[in-house]
Amino acid sequence: MSLGTFRGTVASRLALFGRWPISAALMRPSLLTPVTSVPSERLLDTALRAVEAARSVSLEELTTRSRGRGPADPGPAGAAGQSPPRGRSALARLRGREGLHSPPRRPGIWPGEHYRLLSALVALLAPKTVLELGTATGMSALVMKSALPEDGKIVTFDVVPWNRYPGALLRAEDFTDGRLEQRLEDLSTPAGWQANAELLRSADFILVDAAHTGVQERGFVRGFEQIGLANGPIVMFDDIRLWGMLSFWQEIERPKLDLTSFGHWSGTGLVDYA
Numbered sequence: 001m002s003l004g005t006f007r008g009t010v011a012s013r014l015a016l017f018g019r020w021p022i023s024a025a026l027m028r029p030s031l032l033t034p035v036t037s038v039p040s041e042r043l044l045d046t047a048l049r050a051v052e053a054a055r056s057v058s059l060e061e062l063t064t065r066s067r068g069r070g071p072a073d074p075g076p077a078g079a080a081g082q083s084p085p086r087g088r089s090a091l092a093r094l095r096g097r098e099g100l101h102s103p104p105r106r107p108g109i110w111p112g113e114h115y116r117l118l119s120a121l122v123a124l125l126a127p128k129t130v131l132e133l134g135t136a137t138g139m140s141a142l143v144m145k146s147a148l149p150e151d152g153k154i155v156t157f158d159v160v161p162w163n164r165y166p167g168a169l170l171r172a173e174d175f176t177d178g179r180l181e182q183r184l185e186d187l188s189t190p191a192g193w194q195a196n197a198e199l200l201r202s203a204d205f206i207l208v209d210a211a212h213t214g215v216q217e218r219g220f221v222r223g224f225e226q227i228g229l230a231n232g233p234i235v236m237f238d239d240i241r242l243w244g245m246l247s248f249w250q251e252i253e254r255p256k257l258d259l260t261s262f263g264h265w266s267g268t269g270l271v272d273y274a
């Protein structure tokens with residue numbers, strides 16, 4: 001390694017611990033790397049059409065439902081009256097991770113939030129069976145349900161029951177038509193994926209939005225491969241640009257597309273399981 005390369009590497013690594021070049025109400029460190037694999041034609045077509053359709057998706061009803069349900073959502077320009085955390089140390093910034101997920105106050109912000117893209121994807125693919133890993137408040141489940149065909153169904157998995165989740169947006173009546181079901185099982189474990197093998201085989205679209213550790217997501221993907229996603233779904237992974245998710249995303253060998261600029265600011269990726 002030349003001295004110049006060495007200096008460049010050290011400077012780029014230490015940069016994380018110095019003063020960050022931008023400030024915002026919410027920040028996460030990430031890394032940039034060149035792309036090493038290409039998406040399938042199907043992924044490109046689906047993404048382009050979904051992006052176009054997302055432009056006219058309205059989430060007014062869900063925005064109203066989520067109003068006042070959790071801590072302020074900083075949004076792209078910061079929450080009203082909230083000043084960016086200037087001068088915080090790198091450690092404090094990294095410790096500032098939130099624990100439980102809270103509903104965004106403005107899910108309709110797009111790009112930046114991924115909900116309009118998600119709605120457009122579900123409307124476009126018209127899946128009969130949708131799986132979601134990570135219910136939380138139910139925002140994404142409700143978005144997908146509103147775009148689902150009449151004969152479609154969503155099974156959303158979590159380890160916390162929806163009605164015990166702080167700031168839950170879901171209501172009992174959201175489940176009464178049988179098109180939405182929650183299962184409290186962990187599909188990152190062999191017991192979880194085996195208990196739900198038939199469902200996995202029938203999945204037409206999957207949203208993975210759970211712990212974002214990278215370790216857990218490897219467990220989910222192992223389950224997908226072991227059981228076999230027989231319907232060849234498109235799988236959407238949330239938060240792929242988060243530090244813990246970087247190597248997981250890089251390792252995926254199937255055709256994939258990083259769609260972050262048209263999805264969630266923290267990373268949105270599509271993988272083709274056809």
Ligand SMILES: C[S@@+](CC[C@H](N)C(=O)[O-])C[C@H]1O[C@@H](n2cnc3c(N)ncnc32)[C@H](O)[C@@H]1O
Pocket residue numbers: 101133134135136137138139140141157158159160185186187188209210211216
């Ligand atoms: C980021 S939140 C999901 C947000 C939600 N999809 C939305 O957009 O409204 C992550 C959720 O994953 C759940 N979770 C953690 N481990 C899980 C697992 N193994 N399977 C399913 N959900 C899990 C957490 O309890 C939490 O509710």
